[in-house]
Amino acid sequence: MNPLRLSAVSLLLAAMAGAALAAESMDGGLSRHAFSEPQMGTEARIVVYAHDGAQARRAAGAGFARIRQLDAVLSDYRSDSELRRLGARAGAGPVHVSADLFAVLQAAQSLAERSDGAFDVTRGAVTRIWRQARKLDEMPDPVRIRQALASGSYRDLQLDPERGTVSLARPGIQLDVGGIAKGYVAEQALQAIRAAGAERALVALGGDIAVGAPPPNEPGWRIDVAPLDVPGAPPGTTLLLKHAAVSTAGDAEQWMEIDGVRYSHVLDARTGWPLTFRSTTTVVAPRGLQADGLDTAASVLGTEAGLRLVAGVPDSAVLMVRQDPDGRVQRVASKDWPSPAPTTVTAALETFP
Template sequence: MKKAKIWLLVALASVFLLVGCKQSQKETTTLREDPYYQEKFLMGTYVRIRVYDEGKEDALKPAFDRIKALADKITINQEGSEVDAVNAQAGVKPVKVSDDVYHLLKTAYDYSEETNEAFNMTIGAITQLWRIGFDDARKPEQSEIDNALQHIDYHKVIFDDQEQTVFLQDKGMIIDLGAIAKGYITDEAVKVLKKEGVTSAIVDLGGNVFVLGHSPRGEDEPWNVGIQDPNQARGTTVGTIKEANKTVVTSGIYERFLEVDGKKYHHLFDSRTGYPFDNDIAGISIVTDKSIDGDALSTSVYAMGTKAGLEFVEGLGDGTEAIFVTKDDKVYLTKGLEDNFEIGADSGYTLGNRDDL
């Protein structure tokens, strides 16, 4: 593959894209070298969409409209949130929700079950206690954590398919979809773009990135996707992969954390202990077809640690892959990425030997 002469570094939250701007001579579709671009601050992060199809600038508005509408329904601690309404009636009565929220909540329930609570939709009692990522973040007293743990049980989320209602049986329960919501919303934005006739685009929701179609370099040319270095500022890569029509979702210990007495506490919580997961992983990137799956998996696989996480992802058997960056500066890949991933020459990382795990 010829290298493009000019590279555009698109810094997209936790994952970013290196997009070659020179088009191949065999390019037959009408794509722009400079995309139509829009950025908005939503859900506490910068949401960015780039559309490369000539004449498709108007597709940006309905895509952003869909993102905002869903964010308003799903985000907790936000006026008008349907999830807030469910939480407010915990232990009191069922709440009827929209099709979007009902589908998302049922998917979150399935992931809570399938991952043996590594992902837990009712983690809200803990996340709202620590508040990591907000100005009022703090380390709670152990007694507070012990009390909050009593209100985490996804089995007590009751669904009524006929009435489309959701009921939390325990009055202290809080649903928090922060580990899956952006993935769902990313997929929905991509659906809107496709409906508008877009064939080449990048959608980024603060670490949930979807690369639609092929890059402007040429027909059938994939995007070069850079994987965020979890120990450095945004825009620093550990390496790159080449993908098309895929999503890359990263979770890690960077950016959102609380430091108390010299110890850092990140935002990925263990629903059994009430504390952040503590293992060998600094960051993990999931590569898959749907961003909702990548979002939920990035959290749940992080909880497993590198060795078990590698085995779990490879056992899925659906084309899902993962990149693990460990705290000792090693990079481990699922087998499907071994011929795809190119480690950065100056990254300071080396490829790890799985036999050493």
């Protein structure tokens, strides 16, 4: 992987291997420090501006610790995660869950309702079938897909905010929050870094990025949205962000090709089948929890419905680039999609608890 690439989003920042540390003197007594660790199946990167290395290490350490904590809550891969334990109690009545898991499921349910089921975290059985298919490089049995779809939907997931409980109405429902969790983790890691005294920070988990106050003497963090890798695609663009989140969904990394058809890892939760066209969808939003879910849902819904979905979230915008079956490339963006840098997008990530 190119060290400057983070999924379909690349940072104009130096990537650091392992837990290495880099520092560069800046005005105001702050210096730049970059850290990297393998987390949540990807490379977690944290950049902070601090007065010295000790402060930077404390802040980054708090961010990585929060990421590890949330991985134990939200992972679909860990059999001991809180998410998997909840799934094991499907059909058994209300289960009290942590505030983090409740927050993610609550946001997922809201998105499921607004997308009419195009986004649905109760389709874990379907995503596991396609995950295995990509591993074996073979098509899954359509009968298995239909059976997995019949196990339940978001309508079988009930939340009780007053009691902090979750109920999965039907046995066999499996949860997968992979389409929304990394954005939440990135924003929460950023909050932990800020609490440790570093206001000027960035957290990246693959294609999910959350940024706080900008680097010293800069209007924002420069983030490059890479172009769709097909002939005739428009060039990428550079964003300048502060106190915001950005997330990209597409088929640039996870996909399989069978009989000349490219199957994305992005699934339409209504049908149980992946998208089969080249696309990239990038969302800028106040919170990572918003940006991460919106980019997936908008990808599935398509340009018109996707634009309407994102427009329903204040201070959010979307850029969609898609290749039609005839090879033509379409670029669609919100009317308030940020212009290339140095335009600054300001959101209110720091105002959230």
